Amino acid sequence: MTVLPRRWLLRTGLALAMPAILRARQAGAAGTAMPYPAWLDAWAGVLQRRVDARVRVDFAGIAADPGPLEAVVASVAAQGPQNDPRAFPTRADVIAYHLNAYNATAMLGIVRRGIPDYLGLIARFAFFANTTVRIGGTDTTLKEYENDVIRPLGEERVHFCLNCMVRGCPRLPRVPFRAGVLEAQLSAAAREFCSSPYQVRPAPDRGRVYVSQIFEFYTSDFTPAKAPSLLAYVNRWRASTLPDDWRVGFFDYDWTVNRQPAR
Structure with a gap:
């Protein structure tokens, strides 16, 4: 990948991302948080309604009716393993939460960026590294979330499940990740990716x-x-x-x- 001066990237990316940062904070402040089991079911509804059989996302439909996805992301913002560990008693609960939280946040992030056709170099830096998102009460970025929270869990198969909503990503499941079946879901994702x-x-x-x-x-x-x-x-x-x-x-x-x- 082309390497650009860090100071220039941060300055340019932050300027591009500022409207999205403001919208994200406003949405998080306005949203009503649901407990984890409820938002997981709501996320299941979004996936079923907005992801087709070819795992393409109906971003235009989400933009026209953002409420269900915004409610999921507002709930992600409010509660997570970091601030409510009793709600996520096992490692599988923690991993499943983070996979769902990342994918839902990325999906809404594309809508908030105006549904671009392509994420070029500057757009990628803005989307992943310079747009603030809130996960479990903590402000972060998608890049920091993946590198500092998800990857340290030591489960490499998450890379076949995390989806940043572009064609190069793994297939986006039309069902949420759930702790009770997570091992089977992770293995299925690895087999599908490596056999694709x-x-x-x-x-x-x-x-x-x-x-x-x-x-x-x-x-x-x-x-x-x-x-x-x-x-x-x-x-x-x-x-x-x-x-x-x-x-x-x-x-x-x-x-x-x-x-x-x-x-």
Whole structure:
């Protein structure tokens, strides 16, 4: 990725993000928080109504009727494992909360940015690093939330579940993550991602396999922590394994917003 001066990025990104920051704070202040089980059910309704069979999001529909998603995000803002640990008694409860909270917050974030077609370099910095979101009573950013809260939980399969609403992301489930079935959901997401001909692209004539940049962005979460190599990790979740002497390359991430076409 192109490296730009940090001071310039922060100054430019903050200017671009300021309207979204203000809207986020206003929405959080105005929203009515629901207890976790209730907002999880509300989030299930949003996913069923606004995500189609091809896992594209009806952002225009959300923009026209933002109330249900805003209520979910307001509830995310108010309560979380950080400020109400008794409501999240197990590690599975904590991980499920964070996956749902991240995905709901990112979904509303795209709407608040005017539903762009594509997240270019500056837009990505603004969206991930310079727009304030509130999670469980704490102000943060999506980037800090992922790196400082979610990744330290030590569950690398979250990378197959976190969705920033662009085409390069893993498929967005049409159901929430729930603690009671989380292990099955995480494993299913890993199998789907590592078997996807889009996310993992064998090139037998070159003796290579090209994989999503998610494996490049977060290499240390996969190896050596979970497998001796990225190829070994991918093969762990595939029904048809790839030759272990193949080299691994990365293809460019698609930052096109995963929106449903206009009706």
